[in-house]
Amino acid sequence: MNVKEIRKLFPILDQEVNGKPLVYLDNAATSQKPLPVIEALDQYYRQYNSNVHRGVHTLGTKATDAYEGAREKVRRFINAKSTQEIIFTRGTTAALNIVAASYGRANLQEGDEIVITYMEHHSNLIPWQQAAKQTGATLKYIPLQADGTIDIKDVEATVTANTKIVAVAHVSNVLGTINPIKDIARIAHQHGAVVVVDAAQSAPHMKIDVQDLDCDFLAFSGHKMCGPTGIGVLYxxxxxxxxMEPVEFGGEMIDFVELYDSTWKELPWKFEGGTPIIAGAIGLGAAIDFLEDVGLDHIAAHEHELAQYALERMSAIDGLTIYGPKQRGGLVTFNIDGVHPHDVATVLDAEGIAVRAGHHCAQPLMKWLNVTATARASFYLYNTKEEIDQLVVALQKTKEYFGHVF
Known part of the structure; x- marks a missing residue:
């Protein structure tokens, strides 16, 4: 399936914004949804909307089969050993909070260490800050190289016998850095620590094999990988x-309830209290089918080509600074000298181009970069080199608008 064929499956892309054809380059924030996902959601709500697990009627059985079928698709997608290792959550943030609140607080004590990096999204930072405050553990940071990468020697120097948890992004949502998770896991396990991976920016874009990575926990969101909002996964x-103990209590996750005590269902349902995210899971399952049909290797190669092309074209713009390493995921984060990123994004929007501007939920990394904010163009399977050319022309217009000299 080529890019032209892929684009036809995304109805939202066929529109004008401010009188210009839409160029959607904000995929690291959320991706657009293809027709197979939209149709799967529509079919659920039109034909077999029902609660799952408890009902014995036909609609309930069909909904349960679709919901649990989506769990099996996720298991296969990341090569987990069992569907019992796949927990549906509201997203990456909720999944990471479960690990920090349940595993972290039960296994950390004063003197223990939680090791993270300066490039973490707030979702993989604040839960560990809170866990450290409540347990007396200490946060430690793996240093970054000048280009925003991690040197394994620094991992070896930072992780110690006191380290209990190492939490790291697979791909940085700002720098595009692809971290060596397998090597980090090996070092962490040598010291008896567990590894938590934020895969929000990797699961949509490349093949993930949790058994090969040997990570202990991994979290990602459906909405960044062509699926609906409000659904995510904790492996x-x-x-x-x-x-681990559940962090939410109520219906669905119980086994027996007495007046003064209760017991929990087996995995994975003990972590899925209340009516689950049924439509979201079904939509995520459809998104996985779609991505696998296109091919994750094909998607990764396409995005790599786009990122390298964007780096080449954008590096030729005087006064434009690009952050992060040469080898990266499918995004480019940048600033134009003397122009606030919000102003850059506003001018680009007038040209029909959607990018992200701000601190990208990574304020410690902004401080490390010595900036308050940046602009970010992020690519996906439906983007083209022609759209990058349009971005470059619009950036030149932005410089012109704010009085810069070419």
Missing amino acids: GKRDLLER
Whole structure:
């Protein structure tokens, strides 16, 4: 399936914004949805909308089969050993909070260390700050190289016998850095620590094999990978999840309830309290089908080509600074000298081009970069080199608008 064929499956792309054809380059924030996902959601609500697990009627059975079928699709997508290791959540943030609140607070104490990096999204930072405050553990940061990458020697120097948790992004949502998760996991496990991976920016774009990575927990969101908003996944090794307590209590997650005590369902349902995110899971399952039909290797190669092309074209613009390494995921974060990123994004929007501007939920990284904010263009399977050319022309117009000399 080529890009032209792929684009036809995304109805939102066929429109004008401010009188210009839409160029959507904000995929790291959220992706657009293809017809197979939209149709799967429509079919659920039109034909078999029902609660799952408890009902014995036909609609309930059909909904349950679709919901649990989506869980199996996720298991296969990341090569987990069992569907018991796949927990549906509201998104990456909720998944990481479960690990920090349940595993973290039960296994951390004063003197223990939580190791993270300066490039973490707030969702993989603030939960660990809170866990550290409540347990007396200490946060430690792996240093970054000048280009925003991690040197394995620094990982080896930072992780110690006191380290209990290493939490790291697979791909930075600002720098595009692709971190060596497998090597980090090896070092962490040598010291008896568990590894938590924020895969929000990697799961949509490349093949993930949790068994090969040997990570202990991994989290990602559906809305960044052609799926609906409000659905995400927490993967955890079964032996760890078995020992963890739920963080939400109520219906669905219970086994027996007495007047003064209760017991929990088996995995994965003990972490899915209340009516689950049924439509979201079904939509995520459809998104996985779609991505696998296109091919994750094809998507990764396409985005790599776009990122390298964008780096080449944008590097030729005087006064434009690009952040992050040469080898990166499918995004480019940048600033134009003397122009606030919000102003850059506003001018680009007038040209029909959607980019992100701000601190990207990564304020410590902004401080490390010595900036208050940046602009970010992020690519996906439906973007083209022609759209990058349009971005470059619009950036030149932005410089012109704010009085810069070519």
